[in-house]
Amino acid sequence: MPRDLTSLPTDLPVWAAPMAGGAGTPALVAAAARVGGLGFLAGGYKTPADLVAQIARVRATGVVFGVNLFAPNPVPVAPDAYRTYARVLQREADRYHLTLPAEDVTEDDDAWAEKLALLLKAPVPLVSFTFGLPHPDTVRALQSVGSLVAQTVTTPAEALAAAETGADLLIVQSAAAGGHSATLTPARPLAPTPLPDLVSDVRHAVPLPVIAAGGIATPAGAAAALNAGAHAVMVGTVLLRTHESGASAPYKAALADPAFTDTTLTRAFTGRPARALRNRFTDTYETVAPLGYPAVHHLTSPLRKAATAANDTELIHLWAGTGHRRARAEPAADTLTRLATGG
Missing domain, CATH: 3.20.20.70 (Aldolase class I)
Structure with a gap:
């Protein structure tokens, strides 16, 4: 019981x-x-x-x-919207010599x-x-x-x-x-x-x-x-x-960086609404990102990992609530x- x-x-x-x-x-x-x-x-x-x-x-x-x-x-993604978003994001992926999975939609559980x-x-x-x-x-x-x-x-x-x-x-x-x-x-x-x-x-x-x-x-x-x-x-x-957090170094730094002033609700990273520090990725891609979880999450994941490794906080999903300061x-x-x- x-x-x-x-x-x-x-x-x-x-x-x-x-x-x-x-x-x-x-x-x-x-x-x-x-x-x-x-x-x-x-x-x-x-x-x-x-x-x-x-x-x-x-x-x-x-x-x-x-x-x-x-x-x-x-949240199944519309195939045409997925492919369009993948093509738009590929210009960011090119900077890291990545090829995004434009044709392979992953809908796992x-x-x-x-x-x-x-x-x-x-x-x-x-x-x-x-x-x-x-x-x-x-x-x-x-x-x-x-x-x-x-x-x-x-x-x-x-x-x-x-x-x-x-x-x-x-x-x-x-x-x-x-x-x-x-x-x-x-x-x-x-x-x-x-x-x-x-x-x-x-x-x-x-x-x-x-x-x-x-x-x-x-x-x-x-x-x-x-x-x-x-x-x-x-x-x-x-x-x-905190000392015990496993957040990446650039993530931790962004939370205290005065350049990041606002949070925003966005689906651009994963195809599902999430609150993050507003950065170039959210500003550029929120209006073109389709709903579609987990497909969009899997699409953007390689790019987000590469950006984290490169300390590129303008492309990282910097999840943060309104009290992040x-x-x-x-x-x-x-x-x-x-x-x-x-x-």
């Missing part, structure tokens, strides 16, 4: 969000737990073998933690079945989903092996749908969040509802515990979400420059405790 939130030994109401792509390391997850919070490993983009290895590293520390998976919710199977075989305390809703049978299977199940939602309607799957708790994400939006309808514009209001709206719609996320970067921001009824808050962007180069424990206590 599933446990409830009281079974999680957490007394710090500030948790570390899952950050796919390398930023969310086992060390960061462990650091969050050691100060009384909770951290998530990001299963997204990892191979099942890599996820198993990271879970083993966190287990070895003896802390309680969660694992986040991308639940399938594909991020090894969904394999990752789910490994979490059923070797359960973790908490499993969360984003992008899509798992089948109720999947939720029940995870609960039957002792895992709590959380669903990331962005609206009260999504919260109601999540409750129908049998989820134990909700992660309520506002549009101010850095990185990908968890929206179940990526073709629709995101509502700019302030996080405390969104938490209140969801709590009025669904009687499930809420973890609040999106744009939290100050003690006042954390307190506002908690006062609106959240059990805890979850932060990601403010942890990107508050990110500090310090131990993650310092960031988390400051947000919780104001110290």
